[in-house]
Amino acid sequence: RKEVEQDPGPFNVPEGATVAFNCTYSNSASQSFFWYRQDCRKEPKLLMSVYSSGNEDGRFTAQLNRASQYISLLIRDSKLSDSATYLCVVISQGGGSYIPTFGRGTSLIVHP
Amino acid sequence: GAGVSQSPSNKVTEKGKDVELRCDPISGHTALYWYRQRLGQGLEFLIYFQGNSAPDKSGLPSDRFSAERTGESVSTLTIQRTQQEDSAVYLCASSANAGLNSPLHFGNGTRLTVT
Numbered sequence: 001r002k003e004v005e006q007d008p009g010p011f012n013v014p015e016g017a018t019v020a021f022n023c024t025y026s027n028s029a030s031q032s033f034f035w036y037r038q039d040c041r042k043e044p045k046l047l048m049s050v051y052s053s054g055n056e057d058g059r060f061t062a063q064l065n066r067a068s069q070y071i072s073l074l075i076r077d078s079k080l081s082d083s084a085t086y087l088c089v090v091i092s093q094g095g096g097s098y099i100p101t102f103g104r105g106t107s108l109i110v111h112p
Numbered sequence: 113g114a115g116v117s118q119s120p121s122n123k124v125t126e127k128g129k130d131v132e133l134r135c136d137p138i139s140g141h142t143a144l145y146w147y148r149q150r151l152g153q154g155l156e157f158l159i160y161f162q163g164n165s166a167p168d169k170s171g172l173p174s175d176r177f178s179a180e181r182t183g184e185s186v187s188t189l190t191i192q193r194t195q196q197e198d199s200a201v202y203l204c205a206s207s208a209n210a211g212l213n214s215p216l217h218f219g220n221g222t223r224l225t226v227t
Contacts, residue, residue, distance in 0.1 A: 028205045032212040043221050046215045049213075087154075091212050098210045099160065100157075102147075103154065
């Protein structure tokens with residue numbers, strides 16, 4: 001089982017739609033979580049951290065479910081510019097090291 | 113302020129040659145990470161540095177790969193005797209420290225093509 005798993009998609013949605021992605025992780029000791037966005041042939045960019053109580057940044061809402069070991073990203077009122085690949089990142093401590101592990105990403109296509 | 117800088121942005125090399133990739137992290141960031149991303153694939157962890165030390169080298173694919181960091185700043189990733197399967201984008205990232213709540217900030221990557 002991979003450490004961090006995401007549905008690769010693509011999720012194909014019209015402008016204005018609400019879309020949600022999940023990301024599951026296998027290490028129950030994982031402690032920090034982030035969502036990144038990666039545009040085609042570009043580097044990943046931090047979208048938002050994921051806090052235990054859930055957090056919102058404009059149209060984006062991130063949530064953490066420790067019991068079921070998944071994080072989610074909700075995008076409301078989708079824009080064309082939201083089209084990208086969304087990567088979840090999990091940081092776990094192991095042997096004194098903190099290695100951020102990336103999921104393979106979920107592709108989102110927002111169409112007119 | 114200045115972000116993470118990587119050079120070269122593109123590198124084409126012949127199979128069997130050595131290549132050196134450079135990363136300049138954000139000033140003051142103590143942690144530095146190297147990842148590899150093959151076309152259409154996810155990010156594959158290679159190595160990370162805390163200061164000038166590399167606590168975890170488990171991701172290096174073979175002994176042809178090595179990395180060093182000096183002055184708690186610049187890092188170089190060296191690939192010896194390159195093979196075609198080494199073709200990928202090599203991404204460097206830095207964070208304020210190698211801790212649980214320090215997000216990574218990426219450079220633009222070096223696109224390596226081995227012919």
